[in-house]
Amino acid sequence: MTVGIDLGTTNSLIGIVDDGRVLLVPNRRGHVLTPSVIGIDMNGEVIVGEAARNQAVSAPGRTLHHIKRHMGERLTLPLGDEMISPEEGSAAILRVLRQDVARYTGGAAPESAVITVPAHFDDRQRNATVEAGLLAGFRHVRLLNEPTAAALPYAARDVQRERILVFDFGGGTLDVTCLEREGDEFHVAATVGDGNLGGVDIDGIVLDRLAREVEAQTGLDVTKDPTMEQMLRNMAETAKTELSDLEETTIAIPFVAGSGGMVHISVVLTRAELEDAIAPVVNRAMGITDEALRDAGLKQDGFDTLVLAGGSSRLPVMRRALAERFPVAIASMINPEEIVAVGATQLADSRRNGRFSLHDVVSGTLALELADGTCIPIVHRNQTIPARRTRVFTTVADDQVEAEIHLLQGDRPRAAENRSLGKFLLSGLEEAERGSPRIAVTVEVNADGVVTVHAGDEKTGSSREMVARARPRELKQPIRGDFQDWLRSLARRGKILLDHAPAGLAAEVSELVALAESSTGSAEQEYAITVLETLLLEITARAMIRGDTGGARAER
Incomplete structure (x- = not known):
């Protein structure tokens, strides 16, 4: 069984398909909405959901809210006497949702899940969500963009072709996505979001x-x-x-x-x-909506359907602002707080019947760094995926035999202002005057959002390839909080993820976990952190690439 999960900032939901219909599974208290809150009770036990939310006033130091906003950050959050990572916090929520399904169906806990993420989530945040799913006990995880999930339930209508605008305003994030639907095939034209507006x-x-x-x-x-x-x-x-x-x-x-x-x-x-x-919030949301329209090349009257998702989209002032911009009726078949989970569950079921075909876009411009510190875009933001583009570069010095290939994500002109997705050294270049060698660099984004960079000298045949992902040493993001707490969190996560790693990688993780738990010197600990972070990213990245053959994939 594959379940659909809306892992939200304020609430989370999980769904299954029963007799051909989507069923949102109630928690132990009979509610389909489970607060995305975790806590430690008086007995030192981890509690999740309403029980944790109810103790927030009396025990704020033993309660955590809004963990989703920290996904992918190098920090630990206080939970009673312990400090945990955002991945561990989200895993606790996912673990309880998984248990709810086992209790409700009377069967084994599900091992496969489609988990939704904001469309604007970057690779670092997506990797963190995959890791949370693996930590929670899922063997196979697929990611789905929340606005796309919100559009899927409307594929059941008789209308064969339509343009859909999804305004997904949840507890912690805003995403605006423009889609075109032809039957059960969805094409994303553009998506724009803000991870700090909800x-x-x-x-x-x-x-x-x-x-x-x-x-x-x-x-x-x-x-x-x-x-x-x-x-x-x-x-x-x-x-x-x-x-x-x-x-x-x-x-x-x-x-x-x-x-x-x-x-x-x-x-x-x-x-x-x-x-x-809240007028500034509304204005900011409308500004993001207008940006999505511009990116899609569409006008305000160019839509057939307006879909609202997220509990915050219920605000009358937000609905009035949207109604003033778009002369179409709001689709209201499904509760905005539930529609993302319904769409995720439908996609989870479609893995058996192949019902939906999704075509999304690149969420951020992919660029290469030049010798002068500037960068040149290769694959542009909101370009349809799969995408592949090749550009030819050359050397900047006579007899240059190697060149650094540095991939970045972002729209800023200076490389240092964008986010690094990885770099490698291409050696074996033709020894010639500067400007003579031809180095072809190809950036490819597959249908699952996985980015690959290939570079090669056209004359010598020397080449190298890299699967791009945000790497800890290149994020330039310092550890927020206590150094030791972060190391302990990595060790705990490493032990759990051993089961998801191939033998050779698992052995490396075991050695690093042992070093993390026994080391006392700062140099050893810094080494353990750097390598453990890289290895855990490697495990989740391998899962992302494995896709439906067993692991995680990202469906944008």
Whole structure:
């Protein structure tokens, strides 16, 4: 059985196909939405979902929210007395979802999953999501872009050809994607996103309003009281939700200690006040929508269907802004909070019947660094994949016998301002005057989003090839938090991922894990971190390349 999973910033869902129909599996409390929250209870046990969310006010130091926003970052997050990586945190959520399916069906836990990710996620974030799936116990993982997942359920309609705009505004991210559908075949024309724009940012705006009111009446700085801050954050989220249906709501904050004793604070917030406060968020979202249209080469009246996904898309002000831009009805067959999981589950089932054909685009420009530190684009952002392009370069010095091939992702003119996806040295070049040798470099992106670079001297035949991926030593991203905590996290993850590595690679990982657990010198530890990070990336990258033959693949 292959399941479909929406691994969200605020909530996660898992689905199966039962008798030809998508069924979203309820958790132990009977709800299909599982809060993406993990915690440590009073007995030291890991808890996930509603139980973890419910203890957030009383035990903020033992509770973690919004882990998805940190995926792919070199940091550890505090969870009680332990520090864990974002991959481990997401794995805890995925593990519980997997167990929910086993409990619901009465069978074994599923080993294959289609997990959705924001369309704008880069290779580093996608690798981290694959790793989380492997850590959770899945043997086979396929990635699917969230906006594409949201469009899939509408393939069942009688309309054979249509243009679809997906506005996916979730708890932590925004993606806007333009697609064309012909029957069960989907072509992505363009996608633009922001990983730091979502419902939690609106919650933060309301939280600021409540915090100012508390400080004005009591003198209390909420930011220095984690328990009070979490309580107000919960109230802010509830108020935001209520104002999608009501014109005003009253937020009661009881028993706040002030200089004159206990104070009961009551704040009335109207929908108009909320909409005025979040106008910058709405404007930013509409700006991203306009950018997606420009990239797709389409006009505002060039769509047949507008699909909304994500709970934050329910906001009336967001719907009005979209209605003003697009003269089409909003497709509302499926709950926006559930539609991504439904699409992921449909794709999971289509692995048996081959129902859907997906054609996506490159999420970021792929470029090569030149000798002067600038870079030249090879495959452009929003180019349809699979894509392949070759450019011919030459030498910059007489009798030059080797050249560095450095692949980057980004649109900035300077190489240092973009993200490195890897580099290698091509030797064996023709010894000749500068400008004479011809070095053909081909950048290829396959249908699964895996990038390969091939370079060769046309005269000598010398060549090299590299599968591109973000490498730890080239990210220039320092470890955030304690060095030792990150090393311990790598060791824990390495032990679990041993089962997914071929024999030779598994032996290397075992040696590095042992070194990480026994080393005391900083030089040894730095070496262990660098090599372990590279090996874990190698395991997930191999899984990405294996695709349907057993492993993970990325369906953009």
